[in-house]
Amino acid sequence: xxxxxxxxxxxxxxxxxxxxxxxxxxxxxxxxxxxxxxxxxxxxxxxxxxxxxxxxxxxxxxxxxxxxxxxxxxxxxxxxxxxxxxxxxxxxxxxxxxxxxxxxxxxxxxxxxxxxxxxxxxxxxxxxxxxxxxxxxxxxxxxxxxxxxxxxxxxxxxxxxxxxxxxxxxxxxxxxxxxxxxxxxxxxxxxxxxxxxxxxxxxxxxxxxxxxxxxxxxxxxxxxxxxxxxxxxxxxxxxxxxxxxxxxxxxxxxxxxxxxxxxxxxxxxxxxxxxxxxxxxxxxxxxxxxxxxxxxxxxxxxxxxxxxxxxxxx
Amino acid sequence: xxxxxxxxxxxxxxxxxxxxxxxxxxxxxxxxxxxxxxxxxxxxxxxxxxxxxxxxxxxxxxxxxxxxxxxxxxxxxxxxxxxxxxxxxxxxxxxxxxxxxxxxxxxxxxxxxxxxxxxxxxxxxxxxxxxxxxxxxxxxxxxxxxxxxxxxxxxxxxxxxxxxxxxxxxxxxxxxxxxxxxxxxxxxxxxxxxxxxxxxxxxxxxxxxxxxxxxxxxxxxxxxxxxxxxxxxxxxxxxxxxxxxxxxxxxxxxxxxxxxxxxxxxxxxxxxxxxxxxxxxxxxxxxxxxxxxxxxxxxxxxxxxxxxxxxxxxxxxxxxxxxxxxxxxxxxxxxxxxxxxxxxxxxxxxxxxxxxxxxxxxxxxxxxxxxxxxxxxxxxxxxxxxxxxxxxxxxxxxxxxxxxxxxxxxxxxxxxxxxxxxxxxxxxxxxxxxxxxxxxxxxxxxxxxxxxxxxxxxxxxxxxxxxxxxxxxxxxxxxxxxxxxxxxxxxxxxxxxxxxxxxx
Numbered sequence: 165x166x167x168x169x170x171x172x173x174x175x176x177x178x179x180x181x182x183x184x185x186x187x188x189x190x191x192x193x194x195x196x197x198x199x200x201x202x203x204x205x206x207x208x209x210x211x212x213x214x215x216x217x218x219x220x221x222x223x224x225x226x227x228x229x230x231x232x233x234x235x236x237x238x239x240x241x242x243x244x245x246x247x248x249x250x251x252x253x254x255x256x257x258x259x260x261x262x263x264x265x266x267x268x269x270x271x272x273x274x275x276x277x278x279x280x281x282x283x284x285x286x287x288x289x290x291x292x293x294x295x296x297x298x299x300x301x302x303x304x305x306x307x308x309x310x311x312x313x314x315x316x317x318x319x320x321x322x323x324x325x326x327x328x329x330x331x332x333x334x335x336x337x338x339x340x341x342x343x344x345x346x347x348x349x350x351x352x353x354x355x356x357x358x359x360x361x362x363x364x365x366x367x368x369x370x371x372x373x374x375x376x377x378x379x380x381x382x383x384x385x386x387x388x389x390x391x392x393x394x395x396x397x398x399x400x401x402x403x404x405x406x407x408x409x410x411x412x413x414x415x416x417x418x419x420x421x422x423x424x425x426x427x428x429x430x431x432x433x434x435x436x437x438x439x440x441x442x443x444x445x446x447x448x449x450x451x452x453x454x455x456x457x458x459x460x461x462x463x464x465x466x467x468x469x470x471x472x473x474x475x476x477x478x
Numbered sequence: 479x480x481x482x483x484x485x486x487x488x489x490x491x492x493x494x495x496x497x498x499x500x501x502x503x504x505x506x507x508x509x510x511x512x513x514x515x516x517x518x519x520x521x522x523x524x525x526x527x528x529x530x531x532x533x534x535x536x537x538x539x540x541x542x543x544x545x546x547x548x549x550x551x552x553x554x555x556x557x558x559x560x561x562x563x564x565x566x567x568x569x570x571x572x573x574x575x576x577x578x579x580x581x582x583x584x585x586x587x588x589x590x591x592x593x594x595x596x597x598x599x600x601x602x603x604x605x606x607x608x609x610x611x612x613x614x615x616x617x618x619x620x621x622x623x624x625x626x627x628x629x630x631x632x633x634x635x636x637x638x639x640x641x642x643x644x645x646x647x648x649x650x651x652x653x654x655x656x657x658x659x660x661x662x663x664x665x666x667x668x669x670x671x672x673x674x675x676x677x678x679x680x681x682x683x684x685x686x687x688x689x690x691x692x693x694x695x696x697x698x699x700x701x702x703x704x705x706x707x708x709x710x711x712x713x714x715x716x717x718x719x720x721x722x723x724x725x726x727x728x729x730x731x732x733x734x735x736x737x738x739x740x741x742x743x744x745x746x747x748x749x750x751x752x753x754x755x756x757x758x759x760x761x762x763x764x765x766x767x768x769x770x771x772x773x774x775x776x777x778x779x780x781x782x783x784x785x786x787x788x789x790x791x792x793x794x795x796x797x798x799x800x801x802x803x804x805x806x807x808x809x810x811x812x813x814x815x816x817x818x819x820x821x822x823x824x825x826x827x828x829x830x831x832x833x834x835x836x837x838x839x840x841x842x843x844x845x846x847x848x849x850x851x852x853x854x855x856x857x858x859x860x861x862x863x864x865x866x867x868x869x870x871x872x873x874x875x876x877x878x879x880x881x882x883x884x885x886x887x888x889x890x891x892x893x894x895x896x897x898x899x900x901x902x903x904x905x906x907x908x909x910x911x912x913x914x915x916x917x918x919x920x921x922x923x924x925x926x927x928x929x930x931x932x933x934x935x936x937x938x939x940x941x942x943x944x945x946x947x948x949x950x951x952x953x954x955x956x957x958x959x960x961x962x963x964x965x966x967x968x969x970x971x972x973x974x975x976x977x978x979x980x981x982x
Binding site: 193194195196199200201202203204205206207208209210213245246247248253256257312315316319320326327328329330332422423424425427431432434435438440 | 523524526527532534535606607608609610613654655669670671672695696697698699701702705706708709710711712833862863864865867868869871872886902903
């Protein structure tokens with residue numbers, strides 16, 4: 165209970181610090197949203213009117229308090245560029261980034277776990293070594309470049325998909341998911357290589373331990389030892405690594421959305437920063453922060469569920 | 479045994495889902511919607527507003543040109559042609575413009591356009607303060623239900639070009655989300671950062687559009703344009719670079735035109751050294767326009783010698799291009815007179831917005847060309863666009879900058895008014911009583927020939943004073959899939975989609 169409370173307080177402090185940083189960052193960097201919206205020809209009166217409509221004529225601390233207060237009531241403000249509530253604007257795009265990240269994560273789990281087990285079983289075989297080298301290469305490729313490679317090879321050469329042919333989930337969920345497969349793969353591939361390397365090593369380390377020899381001596385089969393003992397023990401470090409990857413994938417999706425022309429949170433974040441659309445940027449950053457905190461919290465709790473010894477140690 | 483069942487219950491469905499998605503992906507890729515009744519046009523950024531009286535970005539206006547019309551509208555040859563008004567008369571003193579409402583013209587929602595709507599639209603546009611020229615309107619009269627009379631508070635024979643401002647229905651309470659106009663296309667839907675969809679308006683008063691359904695797709699990533707064109711998700715892109723043009727296959731027709739802007743090294747005349755006309759002229763002598771064009775855009779573009787581009791055939795003076803032929807010795811002599819030599823070089827920084835690659839490239843070539851003299855040291859300071867807007871353009875806190883200035887209306891004033899000493903948007907701080915006088919002459923002239931002559935005089939003064947180092951009108955490359963034809967260049971930022979048609 166105390167543990168959960170401690171976690172909660174640290175989460176609130178983190179959110180507070182991030183909110184201050186993101187809010188005041190825009191006070192430091194140059195750029196006038198009203199000028200941006202009304203253009204170079206606008207009269208000074210029109211600019212003044214727009215600033216007051218955007219609430220920019222108020223002192224900064226007042227704006228901060230108003231913003232935080234509104235946030236608690238679920239009102240994230242109105243987008244400067246789109247003149248619609250930020251909640252509506254981003255709510256429409258949540259499934260886009262959500263599915264992209266989820267899809268990448270599913271691919272990561274689906275590809276890396278069986279692959280690692282295979283590697284561990286066939287340690288030091290020729291194929292094992294060859295694939296480790298290939299993994300090393302894939303790991304070194306940044307996701308955006310992986311995206312370009314995938315687009316070129318599967319899109320232009322093999323014509324398995326139409327580059328830039330994104331279809332929104334409202335129009336056609338099937339084609340939406342089908343298009344997301346490729347960007348998800350671009351995000352997942354380098355991470356699959358990393359996970360395999362880690363998980364394989366972890367399993368081999370566990371396999372060398374005494375209890376494995378004991379298990380064999382009791383007459384268990386290889387499969388049994390692997391799945392009932394080794395896997396269970398090697399799973400803990402993997403869980404942390406996967407959770408880290410999940411939060412990292414959110415960041416990775418920003419770049420990949422750009423490469424594949426997907427209008428998700430990443431695109432909105434970039435465009436809104438460039439367009440000085442403060443409410444949108446603030447809402448996205450706060451959302452991402454909350455997500456990362458949540459994932460870390462869940463990982464911690466899962467950890468303790470899987471291995472009760474952690475409870476005693478802390 | 480427990481582990482194994484976990485594997486079965488979670489991992490296997492996941493694998494199944496992945497495989498399914500891959501298969502689906504394969505299917506979607508095989509399908510190509512190849513119907514000439516639709517076209518997808520890539521645009522580099524999302525539109526800034528659907529409300530015609532609030533949109534300011536050139537990239538928005540060029541798209542919404544297809545949806546909204548004013549009393550008049552520009553055509554491809556640069557003339558103003560009747561739109562919502564079928565004809566008009568201008569009084570002798572150029573203070574009274576009378577328009578006749580076109581018979582039977584309808585809005586996209588089916589309702590008839592009334593003189594009340596016109597009155598409402600003009601006053602509304604005036605109220606937003608985005609088009610300062612509309613403040614010249616003293617009163618709008620509607621003597622009967624066929625005529626609208628606009629009375630100005632000062633004579634202006636050039637005022638017509640401001641009446642391209644959109645006519646919209648008074649009863650539409652949400653023009654920001656459900657725009658209604660009278661153009662050849664009507665608005666269907668919009669998804670922020672994704673697309674804007676329009677469809678042919680069947681009750682259009684004029685020539686119906688050639689292609690029924692049009693999707694403007696936002697191509698935020700410039701590096702993906704060629705792949706998207708080749709892959710077929712985009713059929714047209716209006717502003718590709720010369721490098722992208724070279725990468726395109728022969729599935730595409732590339733139309734070459736100009737961007738219709740004045741690209742120059744704008745000099746802050748209030749910055750110490752640039753207050754001296756000899757220094758400004760020296761920089762003009764050091765410029766080699768062809769050298770810039772060769773580097774920036776494979777040698778294409780149109781040379782400029784003043785603040786006017788060739789599409790304004792009526793006003794453009796090609797002879798000004800030769801006022802300062804590249805002459806390093808002359809430049810050095812002028813700089814020496816002004817007090818600069820090898821030991822005391824002229825130093826300044828060129829501020830340039832990083833999102834405009836052509837301007838960044840130009841600044842680099844200029845710095846090299848200036849350095850040849852051995853007397854000029856220009857450094858380059860790249861900033862982000864918003865910083866450029868507020869610091870350089872609005873606050874005029876810079877020494878020199880490379881940028882392109884475009885015209886928002888079909889009038890010479892669009893490119894010349896800013897150089898009056900007291901103009902709000904005189905971001906170069908140019909000040910010349912002679913220029914102010916010439917500009918006033920142009921303003922008050924009612925006779926077209928006298929007016930044109932006065933505008934030309936303004937251009938000459940700018941060139942002789944070397945108010946800035948005028949470089950070029952950048953080339954513009956439009957990629958259009960050969961399934962379509964009929965692309966037309968306008969002397970303004972306009973993408974006339976209604977003129978496109980399927981190729982036979």
